[in-house]
Amino acid sequence: MQNIKDLFLDQESPAGRLVRAMAALGAATAGQLVKSTGIGRSTVSTLLSELRDAEIVIDVEAKSTGFGRPSQLLSLNPASGRCAGVLLGLGEIRIVICDLTHAVLSDVWLPIHRDYTPEEAADQIRDTLTTQCASLSLSIPDLLGVGLAISAPLSYDGKVMNGDVLPTWGGVDLAEIFSTRIDCPLHAENESHCGALAEMTWGAAIGEKDFVLYKFDLGVGGAIVRDGAVQRGFNGSAAEFGHIVLEPDGDLCRCGNRGCLQTFVGSYHLMKHAEEFSGQPVTIDQFIERAREGRLGYRRLIEDAAEKAGWGMGITATILNPPLFIIAGKLATVGDAFVERLKSSFERHTLPPPDSGQHPRPRFVIGKFLANDDTVMGAVALVLHQHGRIAGQASRRLREQSAA
Numbered sequence: 001m002q003n004i005k006d007l008f009l010d011q012e013s014p015a016g017r018l019v020r021a022m023a024a025l026g027a028a029t030a031g032q033l034v035k036s037t038g039i040g041r042s043t044v045s046t047l048l049s050e051l052r053d054a055e056i057v058i059d060v061e062a063k064s065t066g067f068g069r070p071s072q073l074l075s076l077n078p079a080s081g082r083c084a085g086v087l088l089g090l091g092e093i094r095i096v097i098c099d100l101t102h103a104v105l106s107d108v109w110l111p112i113h114r115d116y117t118p119e120e121a122a123d124q125i126r127d128t129l130t131t132q133c134a135s136l137s138l139s140i141p142d143l144l145g146v147g148l149a150i151s152a153p154l155s156y157d158g159k160v161m162n163g164d165v166l167p168t169w170g171g172v173d174l175a176e177i178f179s180t181r182i183d184c185p186l187h188a189e190n191e192s193h194c195g196a197l198a199e200m201t202w203g204a205a206i207g208e209k210d211f212v213l214y215k216f217d218l219g220v221g222g223a224i225v226r227d228g229a230v231q232r233g234f235n236g237s238a239a240e241f242g243h244i245v246l247e248p249d250g251d252l253c254r255c256g257n258r259g260c261l262q263t264f265v266g267s268y269h270l271m272k273h274a275e276e277f278s279g280q281p282v283t284i285d286q287f288i289e290r291a292r293e294g295r296l297g298y299r300r301l302i303e304d305a306a307e308k309a310g311w312g313m314g315i316t317a318t319i320l321n322p323p324l325f326i327i328a329g330k331l332a333t334v335g336d337a338f339v340e341r342l343k344s345s346f347e348r349h350t351l352p353p354p355d356s357g358q359h360p361r362p363r364f365v366i367g368k369f370l371a372n373d374d375t376v377m378g379a380v381a382l383v384l385h386q387h388g389r390i391a392g393q394a395s396r397r398l399r400e401q402s403a404a
């Protein structure tokens with residue numbers, strides 16, 4: 001039996017697939033593993049006993065279904081591997097280290113000036129991660145991977161596609177900058193895509209294979225999940241719903257175009273208008289609190305935003321017809337004034353169902369990861385799901401193997 005690291009990075013062998021499925025699920029029964037990997041029941045059973053003998057897999061509490069023998073729940077041995085997630089936020093960086101049962105072992109917030117460069121970020125992350133690893137008797141190369149969540153779409157090879165939130169980062173090669181400093185497999189993705197992985201792993205989309213996530217926060221982001229995989233599109237910028245143009249002559253968006261959805265719904269826009277009528281600075285939390293209380297002006301702004309949000313989601317439904325929408329981001333915490341209004345706007349902007357009979361409509365569910373900093377768990381999920389690999393030992397080794 002190979003060691004856990006080789007198995008984890010092994011895309012082909014049944015044992016590698018089994019280990020990664022267990023990492024993504026956290027704990028699972030043999031039956032769930034058969035279902036999620038598509039590997040035959042007897043092969044799964046043989047591999048599990050080999051993995052148990054190698055102390056890579058352990059038995060955890062038995063799960064009773066109320067009748068018959070309870071199904072044995074299995075997980076990876078928490079001591080067998082760790083991974084890290086990093087959120088590159090606005091004025092702060094958050095780094096979390098988890099084991100393979102998803103337990104958080106270390107969680108550090110790092111204040112950093114607002115217009116930090118990618119090199120500064122990579123240096124600080126390397127130094128902090130080194131200290132965090134040392135406190136767990138590890139070093140960075142022991143990690144199974146580090147996931148980076150960033151507020152921008154990323155190409156498949158790790159280049160920042162647009163510097164919307166971090167203006168100086170447009171075109172930056174994250175793979176190059178981080179792989180020279182952090183010596184382990186690196187994964188990176190747009191933070192809304194990370195959010196979808198977090199919802200699939202721990203939140204409102206557990207067991208959901210097909211859904212669309214809309215994140216309403218400072219900007220508007222999103223993710224499309226098809227058959228259990230986050231779709232990245234041709235160049236990595238799939239599901240940039242915030243830049244659906246609703247009004248070609250509208251306000252200038254941070255992306256450089258006009259009238260994008262996020263110029264109506266992004267909290268940047270809402271706070272700006274709230275400041276205009278209140279005559280003083282308004283934070284996003286103050287805005288949400290006042291909108292929730294139904295205060296004049298605030299209520300109107302949130303209702304207008306919900307109208308446009310429902311319009312954008314209607315366009316998405318017309319194209320994709322997903323069975324489920326997850327609504328994430330801070331604006332979701334405003335409650336009915338936002339969500340119910342959004343749903344009625346959505347109904348007006350999608351194909352109406354026939355008058356007669358029962359016709360299923362998409363479900364709307366509020367996400368579990370609503371605060372921006374929650375995205376750090378999605379960065380951990382990048383490693384657990386082996387999504388968005390940009391660089392690292394394994395890709396180097398694979399390149400060498402294919403060249404040989």
Ligand SMILES: [Zn+2]
Nearest residue numbers: 243253255260
């Ligand atoms: Zn835009």
